Amino acid sequence: MMCLVIYDITDDKRRNKLAAMLKVFGLARIQYSAFRGELNSNDRMVLAKKASQFVEDEKDSIFIIPLCDRCLGTATVLSKGGACLVKESKVQIV
Amino acid sequence: MMCLVIYDITDDKRRNKLAAMLKVFGLARIQYSAFRGELNSNDRMVLAKKASQFVEDEKDSIFIIPLCDRCLGTATVLSKGGACLVKESKVQIV
Numbered sequence: 001m002m003c004l005v006i007y008d009i010t011d012d013k014r015r016n017k018l019a020a021m022l023k024v025f026g027l028a029r030i031q032y033s034a035f036r037g038e039l040n041s042n043d044r045m046v047l048a049k050k051a052s053q054f055v056e057d058e059k060d061s062i063f064i065i066p067l068c069d070r071c072l073g074t075a076t077v078l079s080k081g082g083a084c085l086v087k088e089s090k091v092q093i094v
Numbered sequence: 095m096m097c098l099v100i101y102d103i104t105d106d107k108r109r110n111k112l113a114a115m116l117k118v119f120g121l122a123r124i125q126y127s128a129f130r131g132e133l134n135s136n137d138r139m140v141l142a143k144k145a146s147q148f149v150e151d152e153k154d155s156i157f158i159i160p161l162c163d164r165c166l167g168t169a170t171v172l173s174k175g176g177a178c179l180v181k182e183s184k185v186q187i188v
Contacts, residue, residue: 004098004159006100006125006128007125008125008126008128030155030157031100031101031102031127031155031157032102032127033125033126033127034100034102034157041168044168044170048170048172051172052172055172055173055174056174057174057175058174058175059175060173060174060175061124061125061171061172061173061175061177062171062172062173063124063125063128063169063170063171063172063177063179064169064170064171064172065098065161065165065169065179066165066168066169067159067161067165068162068164068165070162071159071160071161071162071165074135074138074160075157075158075159075160076138076142076157076158077155077156077157077158078142078145078146078149078155078156078157078158079149079154079155079156080149080150080151080152080154081151081152081153081154081155083155083157085157085159
């Protein structure tokens, strides 16, 4: 299932390590603090366990959000640079 | 339907104006560049139209992502500060 990971990590080093880890999981960066990619439920659990080490500050948070085909299909992306969630999402060149 | 809005807006003034507009739409901030709240499909369309004015740079992008109950219910939130997507998401105090 497609999965979106968004995060606020106050510490630069921890934030960069999290981003590197998300790439190892095969996720692609879609925004500065947002990645997406295919993850099954087991992968999501393993990712959540590993990612929790980067949450130290009260202001840190990580959201791991599965996106079903319906949610993906009704998503809207506003971009001039070709950003996309997945092919199915409606991309409006603004 | 619950809706997630995440954005990368390079210009500070435009980014702040977008955040202010999202609050007017009744969305709540959950991360630095992420808001969520209830929006019906018409609201989403109006929001997309209005938000597009803030996308000027090639690196700017806004994702407006509806989240069905199933996606919400299987989302995981890692936080020490009580961040939450909605009550149903599994919040792991790490």
